[in-house]
Amino acid sequence: MRLNELTIKDAHEGLKKKQFSAVELTKAVLSEIKKKEKTIRAYITVTEQEALDGARKVDQLITDNQPLGPLSGIPVAVKDVISTQGVETSAGSKILEGYIPPYDATVVQKLREQNVVIIGKTNCDEFAMGSSTENSAYQKTKNPHDTTRVPGGSSGGSAAAVAAHECLLSLGSDTGGSIRQPAALCGVVGLKPTYGRVSRYGLIAMASSLDTIGPIAKTVEDAALALTLIAGHDPLDATTRNVPVPDYTKKLRDGIVGVRVGVPREYFGQGLNTDVRKMVERAIKQLEEQGAKVVEISLPYQEYALAVYYIIVPSEISANMARFDGVRYGKDRAHFGDEVKRRIMLGTYTLSSGYYDQYYNKAAKVRALIKRDFDEAFRKVDVIIGPTSPSVAWKFGEKTDNPLEMYLSDIYTITANLVGIPGISIPCGQVQGLPVGLQIMGPHFGEEKVLQIAYAYEQTTK
Amino acid sequence: MRMNKQQNKKYEPVIGLEVHVQPATRTKMFCAHPVPEFGAQPNTCVCPVCLGLPGALPVPNKQAIEWTVLIGLALGCKIANFSKFDRKNYFYPDLPKGYQISQYDLPFCQDGKVRLDPPDGRAGSGKLVRIRRVHLEEDTGKLMHSYQLSPANHSFSLIDFNRSGVPLVEIVTEPDISSASEAKEYVTKLAQIIRYLGVSYADMEKGQMRLEPNVSLRKVTSDKKQVTNLPDYKVEVKNINSFRFVERAINYEIQRQQELLEKGEKIAQETRGFDEKRGITVSQRVKEEAQDYRYFPEPDIPPIRFSDSQTSDIRHQISELPDAKRGRFVKQYGLTAPQATNLIQTQQLADFFEEAVKDGKKFGQEAKTIANVIINKKINWQNLLPAQLVQALVHGQREEIEPGVLEKAIDVVIARNKETIESFKKGKTGVLEFLVGQVLKETKSRGNPTEIREKLLEKLLIKE
Numbered sequence: 001m002r003l004n005e006l007t008i009k010d011a012h013e014g015l016k017k018k019q020f021s022a023v024e025l026t027k028a029v030l031s032e033i034k035k036k037e038k039t040i041r042a043y044i045t046v047t048e049q050e051a052l053d054g055a056r057k058v059d060q061l062i063t064d065n066q067p068l069g070p071l072s073g074i075p076v077a078v079k080d081v082i083s084t085q086g087v088e089t090s091a092g093s094k095i096l097e098g099y100i101p102p103y104d105a106t107v108v109q110k111l112r113e114q115n116v117v118i119i120g121k122t123n124c125d126e127f128a129m130g131s132s133t134e135n136s137a138y139q140k141t142k143n144p145h146d147t148t149r150v151p152g153g154s155s156g157g158s159a160a161a162v163a164a165h166e167c168l169l170s171l172g173s174d175t176g177g178s179i180r181q182p183a184a185l186c187g188v189v190g191l192k193p194t195y196g197r198v199s200r201y202g203l204i205a206m207a208s209s210l211d212t213i214g215p216i217a218k219t220v221e222d223a224a225l226a227l228t229l230i231a232g233h234d235p236l237d238a239t240t241r242n243v244p245v246p247d248y249t250k251k252l253r254d255g256i257v258g259v260r261v262g263v264p265r266e267y268f269g270q271g272l273n274t275d276v277r278k279m280v281e282r283a284i285k286q287l288e289e290q291g292a293k294v295v296e297i298s299l300p301y302q303e304y305a306l307a308v309y310y311i312i313v314p315s316e317i318s319a320n321m322a323r324f325d326g327v328r329y330g331k332d333r334a335h336f337g338d339e340v341k342r343r344i345m346l347g348t349y350t351l352s353s354g355y356y357d358q359y360y361n362k363a364a365k366v367r368a369l370i371k372r373d374f375d376e377a378f379r380k381v382d383v384i385i386g387p388t389s390p391s392v393a394w395k396f397g398e399k400t401d402n403p404l405e406m407y408l409s410d411i412y413t414i415t416a417n418l419v420g421i422p423g424i425s426i427p428c429g430q431v432q433g434l435p436v437g438l439q440i441m442g443p444h445f446g447e448e449k450v451l452q453i454a455y456a457y458e459q460t461t462k
Numbered sequence: 463m464r465m466n467k468q469q470n471k472k473y474e475p476v477i478g479l480e481v482h483v484q485p486a487t488r489t490k491m492f493c494a495h496p497v498p499e500f501g502a503q504p505n506t507c508v509c510p511v512c513l514g515l516p517g518a519l520p521v522p523n524k525q526a527i528e529w530t531v532l533i534g535l536a537l538g539c540k541i542a543n544f545s546k547f548d549r550k551n552y553f554y555p556d557l558p559k560g561y562q563i564s565q566y567d568l569p570f571c572q573d574g575k576v577r578l579d580p581p582d583g584r585a586g587s588g589k590l591v592r593i594r595r596v597h598l599e600e601d602t603g604k605l606m607h608s609y610q611l612s613p614a615n616h617s618f619s620l621i622d623f624n625r626s627g628v629p630l631v632e633i634v635t636e637p638d639i640s641s642a643s644e645a646k647e648y649v650t651k652l653a654q655i656i657r658y659l660g661v662s663y664a665d666m667e668k669g670q671m672r673l674e675p676n677v678s679l680r681k682v683t684s685d686k687k688q689v690t691n692l693p694d695y696k697v698e699v700k701n702i703n704s705f706r707f708v709e710r711a712i713n714y715e716i717q718r719q720q721e722l723l724e725k726g727e728k729i730a731q732e733t734r735g736f737d738e739k740r741g742i743t744v745s746q747r748v749k750e751e752a753q754d755y756r757y758f759p760e761p762d763i764p765p766i767r768f769s770d771s772q773t774s775d776i777r778h779q780i781s782e783l784p785d786a787k788r789g790r791f792v793k794q795y796g797l798t799a800p801q802a803t804n805l806i807q808t809q810q811l812a813d814f815f816e817e818a819v820k821d822g823k824k825f826g827q828e829a830k831t832i833a834n835v836i837i838n839k840k841i842n843w844q845n846l847l848p849a850q851l852v853q854a855l856v857h858g859q860r861e862e863i864e865p866g867v868l869e870k871a872i873d874v875v876i877a878r879n880k881e882t883i884e885s886f887k888k889g890k891t892g893v894l895e896f897l898v899g900q901v902l903k904e905t906k907s908r909g910n911p912t913e914i915r916e917k918l919l920e921k922l923l924i925k926e
Contacts, residue, residue: 083517096516103510105517202517209761238521238763316761319549322560323514327621351551351756360758 003028004165008074008222011168015062015073022058022073026051026117029075033119033166039147041139042161044080045088046120051075054117061115069114070225076111077161077170080121081128082213083202084108091204092124092136092154094335095324105202106237107171107213107230114229119167122157126337127321128173128206130154131181131409134400135339143186145434149393152182158216159186169226170216175206176309177388177413179214180425184388184437187427189454190216191223192413194445195420196241198227199234207316210417220426220455224248227447243445251448252455257291259453262381266302267412273391275431280387283428283438286460287385287453297377297384301370302415306407308370309414311350311363318347342403367418374419378443383453387412388425388437412439422447426454427461473679473723475716476693477639481652482630484601484670485529485661491600491629492520492563500668504622512627514558519762522547526598526629527570527766529661531776533631534571534596536655536783541773545570547598547760552753556603556621564632566757569597570768576635576655577785578647579803586803591648592636601628625669631662637676637692642712646705649673653705654784658809666703673702677715679723695728699743701735711736714743787812795819795829804837811836817848824895825856825911826902856902856911871904872917886922894918 003025006014014020030048037043058073078084081091083101085108090096104112111118125135133141133156141156143149144164151160155172159182162170172179174192183190191214198213205211215226228249233242263284268277288294321344326332336344350359377384389409399406416423421441428438438457442450489496493511510518531541548566574593579586603623608615633652639645653664653671664671678693697719699711715734722729734743759765782790784806791802791812806812815836819829832851836843841851875897876883886893894915901914 083515089516091516099516101510101515101517103515103518200517201519204516205762207761236521237519239519239761315758318756319551319559319561319758322551322553323516323558325553325555325560327555328558348756351758353754353756356756356758 002032002165004032004075004168006168007219008071008168008217008225009219011074012068012070012072015058016068018062022055022062022117023052025073026055026075026119029119029165029167032164036144036164036166039142040144040160040164040166041141042122042151042157042164042166043077043120044090044092044123044136044138044157047087047118050087051117051119054115058115058117069229071111071169071229072115073117074168075117075119077119077122077158077167078108078111079124079128079155079158079170079172081124081173081204081206082108082171083204084118084121087118087121089121089204090138091127092138093126093337093340094137095331095333096204096329097137097331097335099329101202103202105213106199106234108202110230122155122161122170124157124178125154126340127204127317128154128175128178129317129339129343131177131406132394132396132399133157133182134396135337137335137337140396143393143434145187146393149395149434150185152185152389152393154178154182155190155216156182156186159183159188159190162186162188162216162218168218169222171213171226171230172216173203173206174212174214174413174417175210175313176417177410179212179216180413180423180437180439181389181410183216184425184427184439185393185435187430187435188216188218189220189223189424189426189458190214190437191227191424191447191451192416192422193227193231193447194422195417196239197231197243197422197445197447199230199232199237199240201234201236205316205320207313208320209316210313210420212417220424220451220458221249221252223424224252224451224455227451241445246448248448248451251452254452255291256287256453256456259292259383259449260381261287261292261294261453262297262377262384263294264297264299264302264377264384264386266299267386271390271408271411272387273431276387276389276391276436279429279431279436280438283457284385287457290456290460292453295381297381299370299373299377299415301366301373304366305370305415305418306411308363308366309410309418310346310407311359312367312418314343314347315350315360315363316347317343318345318351339403370415371419374415374421374443382442382449383446384441386439388439389413392431392434392436416441420444422450424450424454426458428457429461472682473720474682475640475642475712476637476678476680477641477645477712478637478676479635479639479645479648480674480676481633481649482672482674483533483633483656483662483664485526485629485631486663486670487523487525487529487629489523490627491523491526491598492627493518495627497628498624502624504620504624507624508626512558513623514560514626520563520760522763522766523629526631528776529659530570530596530598530631531768531773532659532661532779533633533656534574535773535777536659536780537571537574537576537593537596537633539571539574539593539596541571541768542568543768543770544568544765545768546765547763548757549760550599551756554602555619556605556626558603558623558626562600562602563760563763564599565597569595570766571596576648576651578644578651580799587644587647589638589644589647591638591644594634594636596631596633599630599632601625601630642709642716645675645712646709649705649708651784654807658783659780660809666705669703673708675699675702675708675712675715677712677719678729679716679719695731697729697731697743698733699736700733700746701738703738707736707738710741711743714741718743795833797830797833801830801833801837805833811843814843814848814851818851821849822852822855824899825852826899826907827852827855828907831855831907856907856909868901868905868909868914868917871901871909872914872921874904875900876918876921883922
C-alpha cells in the first residue's frame with residue numbers, strides 16, 4: 001500500500017514505529033497531488049514548502065523520542081473558507097483572490113499545535129454556496145469515481161482530495177450538507193458536528209447560525225480522531241458550548257445491540273432515487289442484523305425544511321457578505337458569482353421591513369417547530385438514519401441552470417443544520433460504480449453514539 | 463410686540479435626545495483588544511474582530527453589559543430578563559462588517575426617568591424626562607477626507623479603525639424636552655449620574671459622550687386630544703461636542719423651523735450637522751423615507767438572560783446618587799438646597815466636603831462654614847486635602863481673636879468641665895482634644911488649635 005493511501009491510524013503507527021518518516025508520508029501525498037491534480041483539481045492552493053517544513057519538524061520530534069499526537073505529521077487539507085495565517089484564503093471567490101489572513105482559524109491553530117501537516121487549501125463553491133463545487137470561481141473539481149461527474153459540494157475539493165488520496169484527512173464546512181453530501185458522492189466519511197461543538201472562529205461565514213466545521217476522512221475512526229482534536233469550547237466563539245470533549249474513539253467498538261435506530265418515513269418519499277433507496281434500506285437491514293432496533297418515525301415538519309432553510313440562510317448571507325463592499329480586499333462586487341448575488345438579493349428581500357415578519361420571522365418560528373420534531377424523535381430513538389443525498393453524483397452542468405433542483409439535492413441534510421444536531425455520512429455501497437452515502441444523525445452533542453453506530457456499520461462493509 | 467408674543471406661542475418645541483456614552487471598559491465591545499488611548503496613532507488598536515475580517519467572531523464584553531444595566535437601573539429602567547444583540551445593516555466605509563452590532567427590539571433597559579434638578583437648586587426646571595431605552599452597541603471607525611485637510615482636495619479619504627468596536631451605551635429619551643435649556647439640564651444631569659456610577663468619564667472632548675438632539679415644532683392647541691400629538695417630522699442634529707453647543711444648536715433649530723413654518727413651508731425629515739464656528743446647523747442627509755436597516759438577531763451571540771438576583775447584584779453596586787445625596791446634605795448638614803446642589807456636582811467634591819466636615823468637627827468648624835468656603839471658591843479644593851482646608855480655616859480665623867478672649871474662653875471651659883479634667887488628670891489624655899473643641903466652640907471657632915492645646919496643657923499642669 002502506498003503511504004498516501006493509509007488511514008490516519010495506520011500512518012500514525014508507521015511514524016511511531018519509524019517504518020517511514022513524516023517527510024516520506026508528505027512527499028507521497030505531494031506526488032499524488034502532482035499526478036492527479038491535472039484532472040481532479042481538488043486544491044486551490046498547495047503549500048508544498050510549508051508542508052515539508054512541518055513534516056521535518058515532526059521527524060525531529062520522532063528522532064528526539066518526543067510524544068507524538070495522533071495527528072502529528074498527518075497531511076491534512078483545509079477547505080478554502082477556513083482562515084490560514086499567511087496562506088491565501090479565497091473562499092472560492094474572486095472577490096477574495098489574493099487575500100492572506102493575518103490570523104489562523106481556531107481549528108487550524110489546533111492542527112498546528114499538534115504538528116499536523118497542512119498540505120493546502122481545497123476548492124469549494126464560492127463562499128460555500130452550492131452543492132456541486134461548480135460555483136467555485138476558480139475551477140471545477142472532478143469526482144474521483146467518475147471525472148465527468150461533480151464531487152458534490154460545497155466541500156467538493158475536501159471530499160475529492162480524501163477520495164483521491166491527495167491527503168489523509170480534510171476539513172470541510174457544513175451549513176446544509178456541505179460536508180456530508182460531497183462525502184457521500186465521493187465515497188468517504190464526512191462528519192458534521194453539533195453546532196457549538198467545534199469553533200467557527202476563522203471560518204468565513206455563510207450562514208452563521210448553521211455553519212459548522214468538521215472532518216472528511218477515509219474511515220469513521222479517522223473522523224473520530226479528528227473530531228477529538230478540533231472540538232471544544234473556544235473563548236473566541238460565543239456559540240461554542242462548554243461541554244467536555246471525550247476521546248471519540250473510545251466507544252467505537254461498543255457495538256450496537258439494542259440501539260434504537262429511527263427511520264423517518266419522510267426521508268424515503270418522492271424524489272429519492274430508487275437505487276439509492278435500495279442501498280440505504282439494505283444498510284438499515286444490516287444494522288438490524290447487528291442487533292439494532294429499527295423504529296419507524298415521522299418528522300412532520302420536514303416538508304418545510306427547505307423553505308425555512310432558503311429564507312434563514314440567504315438572510316444571514318446578505319449580512320455576512322456586506323463586508324465585501326468593494327472598499328477593502330481589493331475587488332468590487334462585480335466579482336461575486338451568480339449564486340452569491342442570488343442569495344444576497346433573496347436575503348435582503350426577506351429581511352426588508354414589511355417582509356421580515358412574513359419571511360424571516362415566520363421561518364424562525366417554523367425552525368423552532370422542526371427542532372421540536374427532532375426533540376420528540378430523540379425521545380424514542382438514539383439516532384435517525386436515512387440517505388445522505390437523494391441521488392448519486394451527477395454530471396457537470398446538469399443542475400446549474402435550475403437552482404431549485406440544486407437546492408433539492410440537500411433535502412436530507414439541511415435539517416441537521418436547522419436543528420444544530422450532528423450528522424455523519426458513510427459509504428453504503430455503490431450504484432453503477434458511484435458511491436451512495438448513509439446518513440446517521442444524533443441528538444445535540446451525541447457525536448459519540450453517531451460515531452459508534454457508523455463504525456459498527458462500516459465494519460459490516462469490510 | 464403683541465404680534466411677537468402671539469407668534470412665540472404658536473409653536474412649541476418637541477425635543478428628544480439620543481446620548482451615546484462610552485463605558486470605561488479596558489477592552490472593546492466584542493474583542494479582547496484594549497480600547498485605544500485618546501489620540502493613538504490611526505489603525506494601531508485593531509484586531510481581526512474589530513476590523514471585521516472574514517471569519518472573525520464577536521464575543522460580548524461582560525463588563526460593558528453589566529455597566530449598561532447599572533446605568534439603566536440608576537435611571538429607573540426595567541431590566542430585560544431576556545435580551546439579545548441584533549445586526550443593523552447599512553453600508554458605510556467606516557463600518558467594516560457592513561452591519562453594526564446593536565440592539566433592536568429587546569434592549570437591556572427600558573422605561574426609565576430622569577428628574578431634572580428642582581427649581582430651588584440652580585434655576586432647575588424640576589422636569590421629569592422619560593427614558594425610552596438604554597442599549598449597548600459598538601462604535602464605527604472614523605473617516606478622514608482629504609477636503610478636511612485642504613478644501614479643494616477631494617481625491618482621497620482615509621479610515622481609522624481604532625474606534626471600531628469601542629462600546630457605546632445609547633440612552634434615548636421620550637420627546638419630553640421642550641426647550642434648549644432643559645436639554646442642557648438633562649445632559650448635564652445624565653453626565654453627572656454616569657460619573658457618579660463610575661462607569662464612564664463622559665468626557666465630551668474625547669468622544670466619550672455624544673449628544674444627538676432631535677427637534678421639531680408642534681402647533682400650540684387647546685384641543686386636548688391634539689396636545690400630545692407629535693409633529694410629522696423630526697430633525698436630528700449631529701456633531702455636537704459640548705453641553706453649551708447642544709443649547710445653541712437647539713435654539714438655532716427652533717428659530718429656523720419656526721421661520722419655515724410661518725412661511726407655510728413643510729419641514730423635511732433630515733439629519734443636520736452643527737457648525738460650531740458659525741453657530742448654525744447644516745443639512746447632511748434628507749431622509750425621504752425611514753432607512754431600512756433590516757435588523758435581525760445577531761446569530762454569532764447567544765441571547766442574554768438576566769435573573770432577578772443578577773440584576774439585584776448589579777443594583778447593589780449603585781452608591782448614593784446625586785438626588786439622594788442632595789436630600790441628605792440638606793437634612794444632615796442643614797444646608798440650603800442650592801448649597802447642596804452645588805456641593806454634589808461631583809462625587810469627588812461631595813466626598814471632599816464630607817471629609818472636611820468630619821475633620822472640622824474636631825475644631826468646632828461648622829458644616830455650613832465649610833460649605834460656604836467651598837462654594838464661594840475661596841479655596842481651590844482640588845489642590846487641598848480636607849484636613850488642610852480645615853487647618854486653613856482655623857488658621858485664617860486665628861487673626862481675628864482678641865488677646866485675652868482666648869484666655870477667658872479656656873478658663874470657662876475648665877470651670878465647666880471639672881469631671882473631664884479629673885479624668886484627664888487620672889491619665890485619660892485623649893479628652894484633651896475634646897477640650898480643645900470646647901474652647902473653639904466658646905471662641906466661635908476662632909483661635910489656633912495647637913495654641914489652644916498648649917495653653918490648655920499649661921493651665922492644667924499649673925493647677926496640678
